[in-house]
Amino acid sequence: MSSDGSFGVGHDHSCGGKAREIKRRVGIMLGLDSHSVISEMCNMWGTKNAEEFYAKMDGISDDELRAAVSAAWDKVKKRKRLMQTEEEKVYAYA
DSSP states (O other), rough: TTTTTTTTTOOOHHHHHHHHHHHHHHHOOOOHHHHHHHHHHHHHOOOOOOHHHHHHHSSSSSHHHHHHHHHHHHHHHHHHHHHHHHHHHHHHHH
């Protein structure tokens, strides 16, 4: 790792850096959900740090990366829907 916290060109340790690398590589913008989607991808891949995340990402095709982003985003959206539903139940009984 270099002194600026990166792992080479585009290899920033932050979720924002990983999201920028995904956008650069496959054109998908994660927007406001970037932290949640990247965290879900880390869980799916079993990566513990940025170095492992980039090694996994560099070792798969663009199509596999798009599929991984899509799967992670689907899980994030499902979790948000469940949370919203639970919140609605709380307000209904208040």
